Amino acid sequence: MDKHRHEKKTLWVVLLTALTMVVEIIFGITTKSMALLADGIHMGSHVLAIGLSWLAYVIIRRWSAVQTGQGRSDKVLSLSGYTSGLMLLIFAVIIMVEAVGRLYHPAEIVYKEAILVATIGLVVNIASAFLLHHEHEHSDHNIRAAYLHVIADAFTSLSAIIGLVAAMKWDIPFIDTIAAIISSLVIVKWAIGLLKDAGLALMDMPGKQKKEHKH
Template sequence: MSDHHHHTHQNKKYEAKTLWVVLLTAVTMAVEITFGITTKSMALLADGIHMGSHVLAIGLSWLAYVIVRKVSASQKYNGDSNKILSLSGYSSGLILLIFAFFILIEAFQRFINPEVIIYKDAILVAIIGLIINIASAFLLHHDHEHSDHNIRAAYLHVIADALTSLSAIVGLIVAMVWDIAIIDPIVAVISSIVIIKWSIGLLKDSGKVLLDIDDNE
């Protein structure tokens, strides 16, 4: 019984944290898209749209906690609420994987058709994005990383975004200073590979819970 109360309290805490992150990410997305349109910067517009994918995925994580809270209070539900969180984590992992491949395809297209990059604007917004992602990562930081695939999925999304922002800052500065535009897509490819590795790990772990696969067997 005490274990049930512990999980309920933990889920409420994670629900509040994920909601804050959704709101933070949504505001950043709106700023980036607006700034991208007004400055006619495709780099900023693309980054804002990319941020939108994380609003969707982290919003899914928040919704999962709301559903778990509702069904846990219902006398009719006798299932395992952890499976709802794992299903959300699995779905979020798929979204992360799809967008990692999308970034990879875009990067390869940049190799073939290089574009003029508005470096200063792109660096500025990448720095703002990095600050927001660091704040979100602190909000979503948790001790029991493997016990809740839903909060882990949300955490991986903000860490993945922080990685892309950080690598973009480094890549853009190097490209701007030494006038080597190819650095930008190279950094994007490296970031995509790391994100793909993370998302596959999340899919495996949450998939095991959904299929009732015990690692000890």
């Protein structure tokens, strides 16, 4: 039953995230905010990753209709979580590369519009996090991956807002870019942690998993 509830939750988050992604990318380009554009691009990675999480639950539901196999289901969830973690890592690196490029080629930012859209993105991510959070997330790498994706995007939205406000107040545009770089570094750390945990599950090493779960 938990997996079926997670399937519905992840589908709602995918649809909500996809809509916000389009808005943030459009306004990131029009306002020339690197942090906002980075947030939109990063949210695009979430559409793919959380979509993958949703697909994993669909596959498991269809399998359960014809056979039982908890071990196989767990492998599917761990594989989906590992893939999502890899996508999170790749997109974080892409954001850093784009941000570094912006340091060498600065652009004028339309601050108020960028801050408004980043705030909308933050609200969407917080709502998504509440939808995906559950007390057993450490035992289900698939839902944990989806949860980490929206938490990571909430973090990039918040850093974008802080960077934009600071840049507007003190007229230092590169703060916006620095915020994007810092948030990407934090996301890289989260992604590596997810890859390690899901990788251990895929290699059937539950001892380490249980030890970490206690913390």
